[in-house]
Amino acid sequence: MEDKSYKEYLNQITTFIFDIDGVLTDGTVHITSTGDMLRTMNIKDGYALKTAVDKGYNVCIISGGSNEGVRIRLEGLGITDIYLGAHNKIEQLDDYFTKKKITSDNVLYMGDDIPDYPVMKGIGLPCCPQDAVPEIKAISKYVSHKGGGKGAVRDVIEQVLKVQGKWSGNFDAKYD
Helix, strand or coil, X not given: CCCCCHHHHHHHCCEEEECCCCCCCCCCCEECCCCCEECCCCHHHHHHHHHHHHCCCEEEEECCCCCHHHHHHHHHCCCCEEECCCCCHHHHHHHHHHHHCCCHHHEEEEXXXXXXXXXXXXXXXXXXXXXXXXXXXXXXXEECCCCCCCCHHHXXXXXXXXXXXXXXXXXXXXXX
């Protein structure tokens, strides 16, 4: 791809799309004796997601997982475009682009593993957490210094909002 610094893309971002496992979580799943799978999300990532929604950005989640507890958490942050059980992420991405009338040039997508690869190849600003697999790091224009579930989502959202002058002065946002 081009030799442009990832920072040159930040000003044109209007849409954030994130995977869940390995991006919003650290990829660890705790399995209870009843078979429930528990994940942990970072509250700072939640604050950044809520801030992006409140500032009018499109925020979308596309994940192969289908945990309804995750949906409840994300909806609580104001995210309405949530695709769970996405086994072919390109289909959900195309649906979302059509629904929102957006193009890939204005999109930041953060993924961490092979299922994200086809989607990330056609995105304006593909990003990944520090602990993503090598194939995803190789196609990412930005690799966060933070790991999945450890603030990588906050890192990219905060950078975009700061460059666009929309981060500071948001100290009254509600993010529970």
